[in-house]
Amino acid sequence: MIHARGLTRVFTMKKNDPVEAVRGLDLDVAAGQLVAFLGPNGAGKSTTLRMLTTLLPPTSGTAVVAGHDVRREPAKVRGRICYVGQRSSAGDNFLVRDELVTQGRCYGLPPREAGRRADELLDLLELRPMARRKPGTLSGGQRRRLDIALGLVHRPVLLFLDEPSTGLDPRSRAEIWSHILRLREAYGTTLFLTTHYLEEADSMAERVVIVNGGRVIADGTADRLKTDLAGDHITITTRTEPEAAACAALAGGAAGAEVTTQGTTVRVRVADAPAALPDLLRALEGAGIKATSAETTRPTLDDVFLTLTGRSLTDDDVPS
Amino acid sequence: MTTFLRDTATVLTREARPSLREPVGLLFEMGQPLLFLFLFGSLLDGAIGSSWQWFVPGILVMMCLSGPMAAGYTLLVELIGGSMERLMVTPVNRTAMLVGRTMKEMAVLLCQSVLIIGLAVPLGFRLHLPGVLAGLALLVLFGVGLGALSFVLAFRSAPSGTLFYIVTQTLLFPLLLLSGVLLPMDSGPGWLRVVGQLNPVSYVVDAERALFAGRLTDPSVLYGTAAAALVAAVGLVLGNRAMRRGV
Known part of the structure; x- marks a missing residue:
């Protein structure tokens, strides 16, 4: 067409x-x-x-x-x-x-x-x-x-x-x-x-x-x-920063995962977050790390755009 | 050719419908020429012989300037809104868009002119029918050119429209006053007469006065027709090009 x-x-x-x-x-x-x-x-x-x-x-x-x-x-x-x-x-x-x-x-x-x-x-x-x-x-x-x-x-x-x-x-x-x-x-x-x-x-x-x-x-x-460009995210919050670091190390072991840590919060980028979350939680428990909260997020198209260009699509004052 | 005629009819019908629905609007547009006619006509009556004979053709040229020159305004509104863009995506013939719109403006001009003449007859305006008909034809020829130029100006002025108002406002009155529409230029100083001679409107006004007086073979008719034809030719060529280029 x-x-x-x-x-x-x-x-x-x-x-x-x-x-x-x-x-x-x-x-x-x-x-x-x-x-x-x-x-x-x-x-x-x-x-x-x-x-x-x-x-x-x-x-x-x-x-x-x-x-x-x-x-x-x-x-x-x-x-x-x-x-x-x-x-x-x-x-x-x-x-x-x-x-x-x-x-x-x-x-x-x-x-x-x-x-x-x-x-x-x-x-x-x-x-x-x-x-x-x-x-x-x-x-x-x-x-x-x-x-x-x-x-x-x-x-x-x-x-x-x-x-x-x-x-x-x-x-x-x-x-x-x-x-x-x-x-x-x-x-x-x-x-x-x-x-x-x-x-x-x-x-x-x-x-x-x-x-x-x-x-x-x-x-x-x-x-x-x-999935290809932004990926799912798992966000885990731990009690202390050393625990967060240990959590990040554990999560980073998984194939294709990208980990960012900020204070006691660990963000992990994975292909399929809902499927990966139970495994990660079990691994944390095995290592004696207590997660105080855990959530999965599907990316939005805006995340896709952010990944591609480093800018948000909804920013209105984009330099041409 | 048949699609061209059909498209012209489509555009003309569309443009004419609002005027037919509210014909009173045409009378309001005539407010100024009517005021000038009755005010100046009455004041001058007797002062320069039969003022009506001299003044009515001038008023018609005045309408011919203000009406078609403002014709681009309706186009400008459509260019600023989205309706012109919508029409440009249809297969309508671009030249038909120009011709249809111009025909509507000319129909309005003719109605208004006939009305003015009809109002002037009881006041003492003498009707030379062949001259009047030829005069109206010349008026339409001139109006076609002015209308088309006004459309070109509208295209150039979109999307802000400021240029349109600046040009029409600065051009209208000098063109009008320096053509001898309201007062004779013959008694003016030399430089003023030179300026008048450079103004194409002057020739049209002179030609209209000769025609309305029944002097169909007067040389001024030739000059006036040439001036109007020149404006019409330039207007149609530029107008057609602007329509083809589009929004």
């Missing part, structure tokens, strides 16, 4: 000071996948999305999206994809239903068919009572549903969503997600989305692609990335 090779975009804001927003990005997405595209601000997410959706021509590299080259046949790409941007898609001067009909007409649907689709989507996304209102009078969640409805008028095979749930309250976020997942189930649409909420990417996406500095730095299922 998406095949990008060496995709690069250079912006020249000031003379002689080109900024490479995306540098040689390679990406393949198969039909039907739900991919979360993550990265800190300035990582090149939006620029990549804008290139894949034909809004921005790449400086170099190629991208074939929904079967057509974005540079050679942009109109054919546009006809098969949809892009729901970060900002509101509906014009404030227009009525909700009119915008849906216009959108259908933009994709070449005959007037009657465009009207029928508009009504269908108003029902599907529970926007029927807002049909004759202006988008400015809708709530945040309703607006976002309208944005998604606008994207679905022509039944795209590939849907790009740029932060679909940002700025919404938890209930609206859950609603948006249930709609997205339902649509995917019904039409088998390929979904490619960016989000700031890592737990969303974690629980919804089948595949997580992390970009930083304009390149893909990690790609896989959330579980896989966490």
Whole structure:
């Protein structure tokens, strides 16, 4: 569905000071996948999305999206994809239903068919009572549903969503997600989305692609990335520091374990923490060390990012 | 070609619907030209012969400047919001986006012009129908260029929009005052007349006055048409390029 090779975009804001927003990005997405595209601000997410959706021509590299080259046949790409941007898609001067009909007409649907689709989507996304209102009078969640409805008028095979749930309250976020997942189930649409909420990417996406500095730095299922790149952690607290040191020595004996000690707390990185914990506790008991507390933690995607770059993904003031 | 026409119709329908839903808004936009018409027209009536004959074409050019020049504002709002981006991801023909929007602005301009003429007739404005029709056609030609240039300015001004207001606010009044729309330039000092001659709007105003007086073969008609056509050509070329480049 998406095949990008060496995709690069250079912006020249000031003379002689080109900024490479995306540098040689390679990406393949198969039909039907739900991919979360993550990265800190300035990582090149939006620029990549804008290139894949034909809004921005790449400086170099190629991208074939929904079967057509974005540079050679942009109109054919546009006809098969949809892009729901970060900002509101509906014009404030227009009525909700009119915008849906216009959108259908933009994709070449005959007037009657465009009207029928508009009504269908108003029902599907529970926007029927807002049909004759202006988008400015809708709530945040309703607006976002309208944005998604606008994207679905022509039944795209590939849907790009740029932060679909940002700025919404938890209930609206859950609603948006249930709609997205339902649509995917019904039409088998390929979904490619960016989000700031890592737990969303974690629980919804089948595949997580992390970009930083304009390149893909990690790609896989959330579980896989966490296990490979961050790993589980066991945290043991002992009564005294010498005991902690002894505990660290014991834990360090296990294969592939990474141990850090801080005061009376020992942190051990292992592949499968819940399975390793009983063994470790038994070993401690055998050595006469009493653990006052023990817990296991699964890493988050943020831990993955921290391991990869030394920075947290949720830091907003990331230097570009 | 058929998709181009269909896309133009789609854009035109979309743009026209809000105006059709609230036609009163068009009257409010006309507040200033109407005020100028009645205020200046009444004050000047008698002072310079039949002021209506002289003043109505000027007011129409004034509307032609303020309306289409502000046309980019609606585009700017859509560029700052996300709706223009959304439309740019659809396969709609880019030139149709320019033409459809321009056609809507011209329809508004024509309605307003006809209304002004209709209001001026009872006050003593004499109607030379062929001249008026030719005058309206010239007005639309000029408006197409100004509207397209305004769209270009909107693209350049996004996302902040500041540039748009600075340029339109600084350009509108000098262009208007230095064209002899409100007061005749003939009695001004030499330098003022030179400045007036450099202003393309002056030629359009002169041509409109000749046409509305029924002097269809007056040389000023030729100059005015040339000035308007030049603005229209430049506007359409730049406007089309801006639309193609996109957001």
